[in-house]
Amino acid sequence: MALLELKHVVGGYGGAPILNGVNMAIEQSDIGVIVGPNGAGKSTTLKAIFGLLKVTGGTIEFLGESIANSLPDKLVPRGLSFVPQEKNVFTSMSVEENLEMGAFTRKDDFSETMQWVYEMFPVLAEKRRQPAGELSGGQRQMVAMGRALMSKPKLLMLDEPSAGLSPRYVIEIFETIVRVNQEGVGILMVEQNARQALAFASKGFVLAQGQNRFTGTGQELIADPEVAKSFLGG
Amino acid sequence: MTELIFFINQVVISGAVLGCIYALGAVGITLVFGILRFAHFAHSELMTSGAFFAFLLAALFASWGIVTPIPLGFVVLPIAMVMSAIFALGIDKGFYAPLRKRGAKPVILLIASIGVTLMVQGLIRLFFGAGSYSFFETETKDVFRVDLAWLGSTRPLVITEPQLLMIIVTVVSVLALHFFLTRSRLGKAMRAMADNADLAQVSGINTALVVRVTWIVAGALACMAGTMLALDVTLKPDLAFNIIIPIFAAAIVGGLGQAYGAIAGGLLIGFAESLAVFNWTMVLRPLNGVLPEWAQLPATLSFVPTEYKLTVAFVILVVVLLVRPTGIFKGASS
Numbered sequence: 001m002a003l004l005e006l007k008h009v010v011g012g013y014g015g016a017p018i019l020n021g022v023n024m025a026i027e028q029s030d031i032g033v034i035v036g037p038n039g040a041g042k043s044t045t046l047k048a049i050f051g052l053l054k055v056t057g058g059t060i061e062f063l064g065e066s067i068a069n070s071l072p073d074k075l076v077p078r079g080l081s082f083v084p085q086e087k088n089v090f091t092s093m094s095v096e097e098n099l100e101m102g103a104f105t106r107k108d109d110f111s112e113t114m115q116w117v118y119e120m121f122p123v124l125a126e127k128r129r130q131p132a133g134e135l136s137g138g139q140r141q142m143v144a145m146g147r148a149l150m151s152k153p154k155l156l157m158l159d160e161p162s163a164g165l166s167p168r169y170v171i172e173i174f175e176t177i178v179r180v181n182q183e184g185v186g187i188l189m190v191e192q193n194a195r196q197a198l199a200f201a202s203k204g205f206v207l208a209q210g211q212n213r214f215t216g217t218g219q220e221l222i223a224d225p226e227v228a229k230s231f232l233g234g
Numbered sequence: 235m236t237e238l239i240f241f242i243n244q245v246v247i248s249g250a251v252l253g254c255i256y257a258l259g260a261v262g263i264t265l266v267f268g269i270l271r272f273a274h275f276a277h278s279e280l281m282t283s284g285a286f287f288a289f290l291l292a293a294l295f296a297s298w299g300i301v302t303p304i305p306l307g308f309v310v311l312p313i314a315m316v317m318s319a320i321f322a323l324g325i326d327k328g329f330y331a332p333l334r335k336r337g338a339k340p341v342i343l344l345i346a347s348i349g350v351t352l353m354v355q356g357l358i359r360l361f362f363g364a365g366s367y368s369f370f371e372t373e374t375k376d377v378f379r380v381d382l383a384w385l386g387s388t389r390p391l392v393i394t395e396p397q398l399l400m401i402i403v404t405v406v407s408v409l410a411l412h413f414f415l416t417r418s419r420l421g422k423a424m425r426a427m428a429d430n431a432d433l434a435q436v437s438g439i440n441t442a443l444v445v446r447v448t449w450i451v452a453g454a455l456a457c458m459a460g461t462m463l464a465l466d467v468t469l470k471p472d473l474a475f476n477i478i479i480p481i482f483a484a485a486i487v488g489g490l491g492q493a494y495g496a497i498a499g500g501l502l503i504g505f506a507e508s509l510a511v512f513n514w515t516m517v518l519r520p521l522n523g524v525l526p527e528w529a530q531l532p533a534t535l536s537f538v539p540t541e542y543k544l545t546v547a548f549v550i551l552v553v554v555l556l557v558r559p560t561g562i563f564k565g566a567s568s
Contacts (some may be wrong), residue, residue, distance in 0.1 A: 050436070074436030084436060090429040093422070101426045104419065106440040151438060 001064050003028045003156055003186050004049070005078075009068075010057030017056065018044045020210040026203065028154055028186040031177065033201035033218060035194035035231060041210040042190040043085065046157050049188075050082045051075060062155070077105045079154035082094045085163055085190075088144035091133030095124050098132050098143050102150030110150060117146040120179065138169035143178070149180065156180065158189040162197075176199065195232050198222050206231050235387040237517040243392050244516075245508045245546035251397050251466055253504025254383035254404035258459035259474070260484035261411065262452035268328070268428030269448045273482070277456055279354035280322055281474035284457025285464040286358060287321075288314035289367060296372050297536070307369045307465045308399050314461060315454040318384025322453025323446060325350055357473040366470040396465040407458060408497055411451070413494060420447050428491050455548035480507065480547035487554045498562055503547050510538040512548045 002025040012018040018041045026032045034042045047053050049060055054067040062080060072082070081102075090098050099117060118125035121142040127135060132143050143159055148156055149224040162170040170193060178200055181187050191197035192199065199203045201218030206227055214227050221227045253343075259281055266274040291310035295302075302309045315359025329346055338346075376395035414421040427434040428437045436439050460474050469474075474481075484503045515535040522530055538546060554561065 052436075072436050073438045073440050082436050086434065087430055088433060090426050090433060092429045093425060097422055097426075100419075100422060101434070101437045101439065103442075104423060147437060 002026060002061075003024040003030075004188065005061045006045075006049070006058065007061075008058035009045070009048060009055060009060060009092065011053055011055040012044070013053055018210050019048060021058065021212075022048075022207065022210065023212050024188075024205060026155065026186055026188050028184065029181075030188075030201060030202045031181050032186075032188040032203040032205065033194075034188070034190045034205045034207060035192075035198065035221075036205075036207035036213070037231065040207040041205055043159050044210075046082065046159055046188070046190060049157065050080065053187070073105065076151045076153075079152070080157070081148035081151055081153035081155070082157045083144045083159065083161065085159040088200070089132040089135075089140050089147070092131060094129050095132055095135070095143055095146075096128040098147050099120050099124075099150050102147035105151055113150055113152055116183075118150055120149075120176065120183075121146055138165055138172065141165065141169075141173055145176070145180070148228045149185070155184060155188060158187070160190050160192055162191065170196070182196045186227055195222060198232075235382070235385050236389050237383075239382055239387045239389045239391055241512070243389070245505070245512050247393055247397060249505035249508030250501075251400055251462075251504075252508060253501035254400055255459050255463050255466070255500075256477070256481050256484045256532060257497040257500025258404060258407070258455045258462070259477075259481040260488065261493055262455045263482060263485040264488065264491055264493060264496040265424070265428075265448050266452050267485070269431075269445060270334070270343070271431075272340040272347070274356065274452075275344060275347040275360075275478065276325065276350035277347075277460075278474035278478035279351050279510065280318060280325075280453055280456035281460030281463070282358060282471065283321060283460070284314055284318040284356055284453070285460035285469055285473055286362065287317045287457065289369065289464065289469055292369060305369060305373055305396055305465065306374070307396070307461055308403070311403075311458060311461055315457045318457030319450040319453040322449040322456070324447070325354075326449050352480070355471055355475060357481050362471060364471060366468040367464075368468050371466050385559045390546040396462075400466065403458065403462070407455065411455075411493065414451075420444070421480055424448060425495030433543070447512055479544060483547035483551040487551055489563035492561065492563035494558045495561055503550055506550055507543050507546045511536050511540045511543055 004024070004026045006024040009019050010017050020198050021042065023047050024032070034045060037043050044053065048055050051069055051071045054178055059066060060068040063080060067075060090101060099114055103113065123139060124146055127139070129172045132140060135143065158177070161173050165173060174196065177187055177189070189197070198218035198221050204216055204218045204221040205212055206214040206221060214221060214224065216224070222232065239320070258279060263274055263277050263279070288310050289306055291313055292306040295306050295310060329350055330343055333343055333346055369505055378393050378395065378398065379390035381390050415425055423434065423439045423445060424445050426437070426439060427441060431441065464473060480503050484497045484499035487502060488499030513534050513536050515531045515533060518535070
C-alpha cells in the first residue's frame with residue numbers, strides 16, 4: 001500500500017475538468033517530481049489532493065483511506081502538508097509565529113518539532129522574531145517549508161519551491177528537500193527546473209493535458225530520449 | 235490655570251471618553267473586515283442592542299433591589315457582553331454565513347449588513363419605542379471634583395464616575411485584546427487569517443472557528459462600547475447609528491484590519507472632535523480686557539459648530555487617505 005495513491009483522478013474548478021485521469025503512487029521514502037508544460041495540471045494535481053478544488057472522478061487514497069474532497073483542516077492532522085507557490089508566508093507575523101501556525105492542528109507540545117525545523121534552517125532561528133515579510137525570497141521559502149513541517153507530515157507537497165529564486169538558492173532549496181526526505185518525510189513536488197529536479201527524484205511524472213504521459217524514476221525519465229526531446233528542452 | 239483645567243475638562247476628558255467608545259467600536263469593525271473582508275455596517279446595531287441588553291439587565295437587577303457601589307451598567311456589562319456575542323453569532327449564522335456559502339461578493343455582504351441595521355433598529359423600536367432611557371433613573375451619577383485650588387485654579391477637575399470607569403475598562407480590554415492577539419493560539423490564528431486567508435486554510439487552521447471567535451470578540455466589544463455610550467449620554471434606538479460614520483473613519487484612518495490602528499484612529503478622532511467643538515472664548519476671555527472694542531471675542535469661538543461635529547471625522551479621513559492611503563498602521567487597501 002502506497003502512502004499516497006491517485007487513480008484516474010478527474011477534477012477542476014467547476015467548468016471543464018483540468019485533470020483527466022491522473023495516476024500516481026508515492027511512498028514515504030520517495031521524492032516525487034511532477035513536470036510538464038504550462039497548463040498540464042501539475043499544480044492542479046497538488047490542489048486536488050489537498051482538497052482545494054473539486055475532484056469529480058477517480059480515487060485519492062492516503063494511508064489506504066479515501067481523502068478526495070477532504071479539507072486541509074482534516075488532512076493536516078493526518079500527515080499531509082502543502083506549501084503553495086505564492087504568498088506562502090504570513091508576512092505580518094514573525095518567523096516563529098509562522099511556524100506556530102503550521103502546528104495549529106497539533107494539541108501536543110511542538111517545541112521539539114520547532115527545534116528540529118530550526119536545526120534544518122539555522123537562518124530562521126536567527127530571525128525568529130522578525131516579520132516574515134522582511135525576509136528574502138529564499139528565506140521566505142524556508143519559512144514556508146518550516147511552517148509545513150511543523151505538523152510533522154508524512155508527505156510534504158511543494159508547488160514550485162524554486163520559483164523566482166536565484167540559481168544559488170535553487171540548489172540550496174533542492175538540497176534541503178533531499179535532507180527533509182532523509183528525515184523520513186515523503187515529498188511530492190511540482191517543478192519547472194525539470195532536469196535539475198528529476199536528477200534526485202525517485203519518482204517522476206510527466207503530465208500533459210491533465211494526464212500522465214510518462215512515469216518512471218527520475219533517471220529513467222532524463223534518459224528517455226522522447227521525454228528529453230518534448231519536455232526537457234532537448 | 236483655571237483656563238487649563240477648563241480645557242482639560244472639556245477636551246481631554248470628553249475626548250478620551252469619546253475616543254474610547256470609537257476605539258472599541260472600530261476594533262470590532264476592523265477585525266470583522268480583516269477576517270471576512272467586508273464593511274460590517276450593522277456594527278452600530280450590535281452596539282445599540284448591546285446597550286439595551288445591559289439596560290434590561292440593570293433594570294432587572296435594580297428591581298431585585300441589588301445595590302452596587304459602582305453603576306449597575308458596569309456590573310451587568312460582562313453578562314450583556316456574553317448576550318451580545320451570542321447575538322452577533324446568530325446574525326452571522328442567519329444572514330452572512332448563507333451568503334458566504336454562496337460565494338457572495340463583499341459588496342453584497344455590505345448591503346446585507348445595511349439590511350440587518352434596519353431590522354435590528356426596527357426591532358428595538360418595536361419593543362422600546364423611539365424615546366430615550368437613562369441608566370441613572372434609580373441611581374445617581376457620582377461626580378468627582380478634584381479641587382485644584384493649590385494650583386491656583388478656581389475650577390475643579392470634573393470627571394464623572396462612569397467616565398472614569400469607562401477609561402479604566404477600555405484600557406483593560408485593549409490590554410486583554412493585545413494579549414489575546416499576540417499570545418493565544420486562537421488570537422494568532424485570527425491574525426494569520428487576516429494576513430492571508432488561503433494560507434491559513436492550507437495550514438490546517440479551522441477557519442470556521444476563527445470566524446466564530448471574531449464575531450464573539452466583535453460582539454462583546456461592541457456591547458461594551460454601546461453601553462458606555464449609553465452611560466455617558468442617554469440610551470435610544472439610534473444611539474450608535476449616529477456615530478457609525480466616525481467609527482468607520484477611525485477604522486479606516488488606523489488602517490483596515492489593524493486592531494491597534496483602530497484604537498489609535500478611535501482616540502485620534504475622539505480627541506479631534508472634542509477639540510474642534512471646544513469653545514475658545516471660555517479660555518481667551520481675559521483677552522477681552524485688552525482687546526479694542528471692535529475685536530471683542532464672540533460668545534462662541536470654535537473651529538467647528540457643534541452641529542457639524544460629524545465633519546471632523548471626514549476631514550481627518552480625507553487627509554489621512556491623501557497622505558497615507560493605507561491608514562496610519564498600513565492596513566488593507568481594498
